[in-house]
Amino acid sequence: MSVVLDALSQGYGTSTVIDSLSVALRPGITALLGPNGAGKTTLLRTLATVMPPRNGRIRIDDVEISGERSARRVRDRIGYLPQEFGFDPKMTVADFVTYAAWMRGVPATQWRRSVGEALEMVDLTDRRRAKMGSLSGGMRRRAGIAWAVVGRPRLVLLDEPTVGLDPRQRLQFRKIISGLGETVVVLSTHLIDDVAAVCDRVIVMHAGAARFDGTVAEMEALGRDGLPGHSRLERAYMHLLPEGEQQL
C-alpha cells in the first residue's frame, strides 16, 4: 500500500486549511498531532477521499484521486472513522459493522467472516446482538473501530479515536491498533501518551503545514528542558509549535 501526497492544498470556501503538504505514508501507525485547527481532520478527510484535493496530488496505490470516480476505485481499501461517527441506535452492533462492509464493497459472501473478525479484534463478539444505542461510550468507540477495519482495508483513518475513553479503554484501544499489522494507520489525537505507546511515526501539524515528520524517537530527541510538559515527547511537541505558542 502506498499513499503519497504531493504539494496538497485543501480548504473550505476561501480559507486554506492545508497548504502544500507533501507526505508519503507507509505501513505502520502514524499519528497526526497538532492544535485544534491545524488541519488534522481535513487531512484525514482528504485521505478518506471525502474531499477532492483543491491543489496538488494525492495518489493511493496506482490511483490518482481527482474526483468521485477515481475516489470510488480505492475506497474499498480505506477504512475511515470520523470523530463524530453516526449510527442508528436501534441497529445491532453486527449489522452496524455489516453495513460498513456493504458500503466498502466487501462481497456479501465474506460478510459473516469479515464482521466476525472485526468484532473479535475489538472484543465485541459477545455484544454483536446488542443495540448500538445500548452501548457505553467506550464500546461504541470500539464498534466504530470495527466499522473502520472490517474487510481489512489497507489504509485505516481514525479521527480522535480515543476521545472520551477511560484509561482502561484507551489501553484496550492501543492493543487493538497494535494488532493491525501491515496496514497503513493514520490517527489524529491530542493524547501524546497514545502516540508514545503505539505509533511508529509522528506528523506534527500546525496551520496546515507539517512542522515535523519522523519517528517517535526522533521527536523525543527534540524535547528541550525548560519547555512545559511531563515527558520528553510533550516537551518536544511544545518545541515544535511556533515560538509564541510554546509557553502556557
Next chain:
Amino acid sequence: MSGLWLHIRNSPIRWAFPVLVVLDVAVLFLRNRYWIGDWPETGAAAQVPAYLLGTVGAGAAAWAASASTRQGVEEQLRAARVHPARVEAYRIAATLFVLLVPYLIGQAVAFAVTARTFPPGLHLWLGYVALGLFAILLAVALGWACGRLLGPVFSAFTAALGFLFLTVGLGRFEFIVVSGRPEVAVDPMPMALRLGLVVALLLIMLWLPGSGAPRQRRRSVAALLPVALSLLLVMGATAAVADREPPGDDAICLDGSMRLCIWPEHEKYLPQLREINARIDELPDSFIRPPLIIEAGLHKKQFIVINGKEYLNYADDPPFFYVLEGSPWSYAGDIGSAITSKTFGFQDLRACDWMKIIEPDQARLAAISKWMETYLVGGGRPDYHTSASQESQQAWAKGRAVAADPSRANQFRWAEGEVSDLRGRYCQPRN
C-alpha cells in the same frame, strides 16, 4: 444476507411493517365483504387501504429519507465505495418493501378469497392493483422528496399532509376508488403513464443527496420539477378509470315476463336476481313491465348534441339498474322504479307538468315505489338511510308496512287499487 435485506432489517420504519399488514387486512375485511366473488370489486376493495398506506407511507418515507442526516452518517456515506445513488436505491427499496408488501399481502389475501369461485374478469382486478400501487409509489416519492429537501424536522408531517391534500383535494385525479363497478375499469394507458412518471420521479430521487453537494442537489431538484409537473398534467388530462366497452353477447340475461341482463363479472348476483325475476313474474298484470332492463353500462352511452354541447341521451336506452355495494336494495329499487315508471306511463319526470301533481298523489306513488322495492327484495328492512322529508318517510313507511303483510293477495289487492286509481293522474305531460 444481501444488501437489500440488510437495509430492510434496519429500515427506520421497519416497526411499521406488521402494523401495516394487520391494518391493511383489517380494512379489507371490516369495511365490507360484498367484494368477495367479484374481481373488480376485489381489486378495488384491496386497493382502498392504499389510501391509508399512502398517508402513513408519505410520512414514513420522509422519516426514512432523513434518517441518514438525523443519525449523522452522512460523512460515512460520503466515504463509501458504493455509489450514493445505489445507497439511496437500497434505502428507497427498503421503504417501498415496508409499505408495498402489506398492500400486496392484502391484495393476495383478497385474490385468494375471490379465487375460490373464480368469476370472470380477473384482468380488472389487476387494474385496481396497479391503481393502489401508484398511490403508494406516489406517496413514497412525495415523502422522499420532503425528507431529502426539507430535512428531518417537519418533513414527515408535511409529507403525510401533502399526500392527504393530493388525494382529497385533487380527488378528481382518481388516486383511490372506493368501488370497482363492472361498467368501468382502470385504463391501461393512462395508468402505465402515471406509473412510468412516478417511477421516473423515484429514480431522480436517487440523486437527491441529503446534505452537501449543493450543485448536484440543484440539478436534481431541477430534474424533479418537470417530471412532477408532467405527472400532474397526465393525471389532469387523462382518466385512470374509464367506461368499459359493453360485453355484447357475453352479458348474462335472465328471461321471464321481463328480460334482465347483468355484466358477466356480476354472475354471483344471479341467484338473487332470479328470485327478483320470479317475483316480477308474479306481479299483477296491472303492473306494466318494460321488455328489458339492463345493468348500468351494458348499452353503449349515446350522446346528443344540443347547441354545440354534448348530453347523455337515455331516450332510446332500456331502463337500467346499478348493483351498489352488493346491496339487493339498490337493484331492487332501480328495477322497481323501472316498473312503476312504465306502469304510470312516464319515462322522464322532467316532462311532467308539476303544477298538476298534487301532494297526496305524490305520497301514494312513493308508497307504491317502496312497496315494490321491498316486495322485490323479499321483505325486510332496507340497508340504507336517507335524509328525505318527513312526508316522504311517512309515505315510504306506508309502502313498507303493506309489504310486511304476510298475505301476498292483500298486498297485490292494495297495489292494484292504487295503480288503477293513480294511473293517468300522475305526471301528465305539459301542454
